[in-house]
Amino acid sequence: MNTAxxxxxxxxxxxxATVAQERYMTRTGHVAFHSETPIENIHADxxxxxxxxxxxxxxxxxxxxxKAFEFEKALMQEHFNENYMESNTFPKATFxxxxxxxxxxxxxxxxxxxxxxxxxxTMHGVxxxxxxxGSVVVDAAGLxxxxxxxxxxxxxxxxxxxxxxxxxxxxxxQVIVRMDYQKM
Amino acid sequence: MTKKTLIIVSAxxxxxxxxxxxxxxxxxxxxTALEKTEVASITATDLLAxxxxxxxxxxxxxxxxxxxxxxxxxxxxxxxxxxxxxxxVVLETxxxxxxxxxxxxxxxxxxxxxxxxxxxxxxxxxxxxxDVILNRCGSVE
Numbered sequence: 001m002n003t004a005x006x007x008x009x010x011x012x013x014x015x016x017a018t019v020a021q022e023r024y025m026t027r028t029g030h031v032a033f034h035s036e037t038p039i040e041n042i043h044a045d046x047x048x049x050x051x052x053x054x055x056x057x058x059x060x061x062x063x064x065x066x067k068a069f070e071f072e073k074a075l076m077q078e079h080f081n082e083n084y085m086e087s088n089t090f091p092k093a094t095f096x097x098x099x100x101x102x103x104x105x106x107x108x109x110x111x112x113x114x115x116x117x118x119x120x121x122t123m124h125g126v127x128x129x130x131x132x133x134g135s136v137v138v139d140a141a142g143l144x145x146x147x148x149x150x151x152x153x154x155x156x157x158x159x160x161x162x163x164x165x166x167x168x169x170x171x172x173x174q175v176i177v178r179m180d181y182q183k184m
Numbered sequence: 185m186t187k188k189t190l191i192i193v194s195a196x197x198x199x200x201x202x203x204x205x206x207x208x209x210x211x212x213x214x215x216t217a218l219e220k221t222e223v224a225s226i227t228a229t230d231l232l233a234x235x236x237x238x239x240x241x242x243x244x245x246x247x248x249x250x251x252x253x254x255x256x257x258x259x260x261x262x263x264x265x266x267x268x269x270x271x272x273v274v275l276e277t278x279x280x281x282x283x284x285x286x287x288x289x290x291x292x293x294x295x296x297x298x299x300x301x302x303x304x305x306x307x308x309x310x311x312x313x314x315d316v317i318l319n320r321c322g323s324v325e
Contacts, residue, residue, distance in 0.1 A: 027285070027314055028272060047270060048285060050313040067247065067310040068317050074214040078251075088249055091311050 021056040022104055024144055024181035031064055031177050033152075035170040042076055042169065044069040051179055053146070055104045060117070062095040062177075084159050085124055093123040095130065099146075102136050107144060112137050117148050126157040134177070144181040149174065216292075217306040218322035220253035228258025228275035228284040235312040236279075246309040246316075255324060256284060257304045263297055266290050273297065273305070273321070282314055286321040294323050 029049030035042040046069045053060040066087040071077040081087040097119015106113055113136045121130040134148030151172040154161055161169050185193075224246060226234070231254075234242040246254050258275035261283055265271070271293045275284040286307050297303060304325065307318025 028267070030268070045268070047268060048287065048310070048313070048317045048319075050315075063313050065311040065313060065317055067251075068319060070319065071214065073210065074212045075210055077214055081251075091243065091247075092313075 021054055022107070023184045024053045024055060024107075025184050026051050026179050026181050029062070029177070029179040031062075031175065033069075034174045034176065036174075037168060037170055039168045042071070044071045044077070044080065046070070049177075049179070051181070052184075053099065053179075053181060055099075055102070055107045058098040058100055060095075060097055060099050060119070064093045066091055066093060084154065084161070090123070090125045093121070095119055095121045097130070099134070099136075107136070107138060108142075110138050110140055115146075115148075117150075121152070121157075123152070124157040124159050128156050142183075144183075146177075146179045146181060148177045151175065214320065215251075216320045216322055217253040217308050217318070218324075220251075220306075220308070222253045222255040222306055223248065225255040225257075228256055229277050231256055231284055231309075231316055232277040232279060232282055235316055239312055243311060247311050248309075251308055253306050254309050254318070255304060255306050256286070256318065257302070258284060260297060260299050260301045260303055262299055263293065273303075274315070275303075282316075284318065285315045286318045288321045292322055294325070297323075 027050045028047055029051050030045065030047045031049050032043065032045045046064055048068045049062055049064050051060065051062045066085045067081060069077070069080065071080065097117060099115050099117050101115035102113040115134045115136055116131065117134045118131040119129070120127050122128075130150060130152075132148050132150030134146060137145045137147075139145070152175055153172055154169070226246075231242075231246065234246070256275065258277075261274040261276045263271065263273050269290055271288050271290050273286045273288060273293060275286065277283055286305055303323065305318075305321050305323050307321035310317045310319050
């Protein structure tokens with residue numbers, strides 16, 4: 001069963017009869033992570049993130065394929081998938097939470113809004129609470145661009161970093177989220 | 185050349201070659217799908233159907249334990265727009281809500297490609313969310 005699809009569709013396809021709910025969606029969201037140490041910098045991008053945001057309730061969900069993260073160097077990508085994320089066993093990461101600080105009415109108005117994103121991030125099979133600041137930019141064309149940055153500690157998700165490379169990988173990995181939502 | 189000099193030169197040569205190999209491996213770029221031998225050939229419609237029917241089995245066959253390329257034939261639903269130097273070509277399936285999303289480097293998308301065209305491409309299958317995702321794609325024509 002595709003739990004990531006179910007997760008997203010459960011939000012996307014909720015009956016519209018109850019309240020005039022407004023939902024926004026992207027299938028090409030961008031999530032990047034960045035690790036910076038004196039020894040080396042590691043960066044990866046995934047531009048195939050699916051997300052649904054119900055601006056009426058604030059509920060938001062993301063699903064990410066771990067193997068869709070692209071690295072500059074093949075060796076980093078192989079270690080990421082095989083040694084750390086174990087992506088054959090845990091092929092997806094998901095986030096389920098809520099965006100606060102912006103109303104459904106504001107999403108229709110041009111402006112930049114500071115928001116808080118709070119919820120549960122499941123990665124490497126381990127769910128942990130996550131809270132971060134973000135922003136939503138609504139432009140004159142009605143495009144809704146949402147972004148957030150937060151940090152993740154690999155050990156919090158049961159990801160063991162061998163001592164021999166511990167100094168190559170930051171204690172706190174920076175995660176950058178950029179979503180260009182379209183109204184459903 | 186004395187025996188001592190020979191040993192030193194040999195040791196330096198071995199060290200240099202080793203360092204060169206290590207640096208080459210460290211700097212190695214991820215292969216594109218066109219650089220890999222495909223492990224399967226399938227239509228876009230059948231690929232989505234395989235993931236819908238049994239995601240675990242489809243992951244085992246098309247995503248694989250190690251990164252691998254597959255060949256996919258289908259009809260283009262949409263091309264682009266470009267973002268971050270990449271372009272998504274989406275192939276039609278029997279499900280209007282789902283497609284095969286094929287990520288190309290912008291320079292690798294044939295200029296003639298447009299919606300409705302029948303195309304064949306190779307991509308590295310990374311799995312299934314709402315769509316089936318192929319990365320580092322290339323045209324096979």
